[in-house]
Amino acid sequence: MALPAAAPEPAAEPVVAPGLRLALSLLEEGVLTSRANRSCGSYVARAVPSAGAVYPYEFAVLVMENGAPTAFRIDTDRRTCARLAVGARVTAALDDSVLGVPEDGGALVVTLTRPWLSMRKYGDRGYLYTQLDAGHAAGNLLLAAAGRGATGALRLRFPRESLSELLEAGENCREIHSATLVPAGAAGEAWTRWTVHDETDQELRGSTWRSWLETTCWDSVAAWPEHSGSPSLHSVPAPLTRIRTDRRPSDGQHGLCDPSGWPELIATRSSSKAFTGEPVAADAVWQAVSALSTPLATDLPETSPLSATLVLRSTTDPERDAVYRLRTGERQPERLPSTDEVARACMQQRALAGASAVLLLHVPRTSLAGADSAAGAENLRELGFRCGALGQLLYLGANGAKVGVTAIGGFDTPLWRTLTGLPEDDEILYALLLGSPDDSGIKFDRLAMAHAQNER
Numbered sequence: 100m101a102l103p104a105a106a107p108e109p110a111a112e113p114v115v116a117p118g119l120r121l122a123l124s125l126l127e128e129g130v131l132t133s134r135a136n137r138s139c140g141s142y143v144a145r146a147v148p149s150a151g152a153v154y155p156y157e158f159a160v161l162v163m164e165n166g167a168p169t170a171f172r173i174d175t176d177r178r179t180c181a182r183l184a185v186g187a188r189v190t191a192a193l194d195d196s197v198l199g200v201p202e203d204g205g206a207l208v209v210t211l212t213r214p215w216l217s218m219r220k221y222g223d224r225g226y227l228y229t230q231l232d233a234g235h236a237a238g239n240l241l242l243a244a245a246g247r248g249a250t251g252a253l254r255l256r257f258p259r260e261s262l263s264e265l266l267e268a269g270e271n272c273r274e275i276h277s278a279t280l281v282p283a284g285a286a287g288e289a290w291t292r293w294t295v296h297d298e299t300d301q302e303l304r305g306s307t308w309r310s311w312l313e314t315t316c317w318d319s320v321a322a323w324p325e326h327s328g329s330p331s332l333h334s335v336p337a338p339l340t341r342i343r344t345d346r347r348p349s350d351g352q353h354g355l356c357d358p359s360g361w362p363e364l365i366a367t368r369s370s371s372k373a374f375t376g377e378p379v380a381a382d383a384v385w386q387a388v389s390a391l392s393t394p395l396a397t398d399l400p401e402t403s404p405l406s407a408t409l410v411l412r413s414t415t416d417p418e419r420d421a422v423y424r425l426r427t428g429e430r431q432p433e434r435l436p437s438t439d440e441v442a443r444a445c446m447q448q449r450a451l452a453g454a455s456a457v458l459l460l461h462v463p464r465t466s467l468a469g470a471d472s473a474a475g476a477e478n479l480r481e482l483g484f485r486c487g488a489l490g491q492l493l494y495l496g497a498n499g500a501k502v503g504v505t506a507i508g509g510f511d512t513p514l515w516r517t518l519t520g521l522p523e524d525d526e527i528l529y530a531l532l533l534g535s536p537d538d539s540g541i542k543f544d545r546l547a548m549a550h551a552q553n554e555r
């Protein structure tokens with residue numbers, strides 16, 4: 100139970116490389132900070148939601164520093180960057196991964212997941228939350244870049260081994276999630292609170308503390324087979340799922356409107372703690388939902404097996420309340436779920452049962468890459484990215500439409516399938532609720548106990 104001595108801290112240096120400044124300011128805006136007015140005590144609000152507010156991921160940044168490609172590991176809590184490797188080793192790892200560092204002051208931001216942080220609270224389901232959370236963060240980096248007038252590009256389909264070795268990811272129980280290329284641009288001032296220190300000499304670094312619990316958790320994850328599509332070199336801007344948008348309000352706003360307004364939407368988004376049960380306008384929900392069609396530049400195929408279903412259950416326009424398949428626009432004959440049924444289908448998260456609308460993201464089970472998968476199948480990381488980034492778009496759309504929103508990971512798939520008439524073999528990967536927010540209480544989901552999955 101005794102702790103080993105702490106290793107000496109290397110001297111802090113200022114952040115000099117323009118690409119690193121740019122990446123840090125984008126991380127601040129896209130992931131780490133929030134201006135939402137929150138009554139959340141010691142909890143530090145961020146630009147993206149996370150199951151249980153555990154944020155099970157971190158970042159590395161690769162940039163040119165003094166003319167040499169350099170890799171930094173980013174500590175987002177302490178606001179420090181550790182220089183890990185410089186020169187030929189970095190170039191070799193990038194070549195093997197078919198990635199590159201922009202020469203002109205841009206940056207490559209690598210998102211790494213640390214599943215243990217979520218799995219220690221949520222067990223195996225924490226691995227799904229890890230992918231969804233990382234999808235929110237990586238997707239929002241693209242949106243924050245677009246808000247600055249820059250087109251970032253996200254890569255998910257590349258060989259990971261060499262980069263993982265360079266960043267010491269596997270040995271520290273981290274997985275490489277994605278790499279986002281950020282073109283050069285103005286860095287603002289947000290990087291000024293950060294410092295750099297040198298950790299290129301591995302011997303001076305001392306050993307990292309790690310619990311056997313995390314190692315055991317990591318071994319359980321590593322035993323799951325990884326199925327990957329073939330590497331793709333091109334990033335194409337496309338919506339992450341197909342949505343028929345002809346039900347949008349004819350005179351209302353559509354989508355997220357002008358990207359110059361996105362930084363404000365990002366900085367002020369938050370998760371509702373409860374819903375009052377007051378109906379919201381159907382137009383406002385459709386406005387929020389139309390944000391899902393926002394194109395993002397990724398290397399994933401333009402068509403995906405992922406579909407969305409919207410349940411409008413208590414809006415101010417009852418004749419529009421129905422279950423909608425958003426891929427086709429089709430209105431389903433299902434009756435609408437009662438408040439009690441919503442509570443049960445959300446694992447008795449009673450405070451949220453007054454939601455006016457529910458968005459479900461689902462795929463046929465054979466579309467999850469594996470032994471007997473269908474053509475066009477995607478792995479859990481890719482589907483999780485699509486769901487997380489779509490979830491982020493819905494948060495921003497709801498913020499713009501002035502509707503409360505919260506993601507929920509705690510939901511009963513078979514019950515939602517029955518309530519919405521989805522086929523037996525569809526797997527629901529993510530659910531989000533919309534409604535009139537009541538933010539007076541506490542967010543149960545942030546407590547140590549996993550209330551959202553029946554822990555009592």
Ligand SMILES: Cc1cc2nc3c(=O)[nH]c(=O)nc-3n(C[C@H](O)[C@H](O)[C@H](O)COP(=O)(O)O)c2cc1C
Nearest residue numbers: 148149150151152231369370506507508509544551
């Ligand atoms: C994948 C995921 C699952 C979530 N599941 C739940 C949930 O089941 N119940 C809930 O109340 N909130 C849930 N949340 C919302 C988080 O509790 C919330 O993001 C976190 O407390 C941080 O608060 P903020 O989003 O307002 O910054 C979830 C968020 C994500 C991204």
